[in-house]
Amino acid sequence: MTAPALGSLRWLPAAERTDLLGPPVAAALAALPGPAWVAEIDDDLADTAAFSDAYGVPLEASANCVVVAGRRAGETTLAACLVLATTRADVNGRVRRHLGVRKASFAPQDVAVSESGMAYGGITPVGLPASWPVLVDAAVAAAELVVIGSGTRGSKLAVPGALLAALPGAEVLEDLGQPLPAEPPAPVTAPVRRERAADDSDVGWGERPSDVSDDDRRYLEDRPPHWGSD
Template sequence: MAAPDPAPQLGTLSWLPAVDRLDLLGAPVAAAVPTLSAPVWVAEIDDDAADTAAFTEAYSVPLAASANCVVVAARRSGETTMAACLVLATTRADVNGLVRRHLGARKASFAPQDVVVAESGMAYGGITPVGLPASWPVLVDAAVAASELVVIGSGTRGSKLAVPGAVLAGLPGAEVLDGLGQPIG
């Protein structure tokens, strides 16, 4: 029997195998974690530190080791497509450029919070690409896909996941896009 993968050393957090602590995850995330292609890790955090800036400060996790998931509503001819965009926290998603064109939409904007929460079954501030509805495309920036490990939401505000970039790139409906994440500034 192979030895379990060692826990990552990311910030001041204690990381545990996510399959051992499904209780820390949002329901759709807990259902999806056992199906992932490699082990992922979970760490419990304070709900008030769920937002990226507060999280990196509170737990000393480098901003470059975190990824943000934003949900976009893309519209064309009266039809709306929801899509998740995953970019490093040091960048912002190119919603009005690359995302809009990639989805063939006339208009793309951040999806309304209440709609995202209701349709994903996840808490705002904990939205993650793991466990999203199958009909939602998951657009993953190439820099995220190439990362050894990134910290993302867990479906709740009370924990974070550490996931290999290759696992995120291999999620159902995932497409890796160069230039999805644009420099902030």
């Protein structure tokens, strides 16, 4: 198949550059039910927003994979959630109810890394442990092509959404991804009102007021400006 045109990256068949993939991802590559491409990136730009800005890949063409820990009766279940980068995973609602757990939250970083065998910031649904549920948002599954992690921070994968929906343990859920909260408006700063010094006036600077009486005229003429005005 023709390599995708996504941003400024050079996409190659993933099977030709397994050196760019995390070990679990490279091991799972042959069993994928569809094509996969890989592109090398700066590992400092692996986070979604930085990646999108640097390489011109729209956020709506990227998907984030987060690891969730569900707890019930002292037991912990790990699961992966895949949602478009323009949304966030509904962990405490949709995910918790689907897993049938009392509490669900993002897994600690060290747990996510050690249990997946992948680099933090590069965790992807491809190559995860077979026991993990892989929850895929319906919008991701419907995407013609979506950019995901590769198991490392130094590259990205591009795969059809249908491939992700067909992964072992994958379940497609409606409304798994929820809209990101709107950013609060910037605070409006009231203009600073500066107090006027007592002698900062026409009279203070030696000018004569138009309605001054004759009795006060000599007094004002002889009065130093820095004395201020009455």
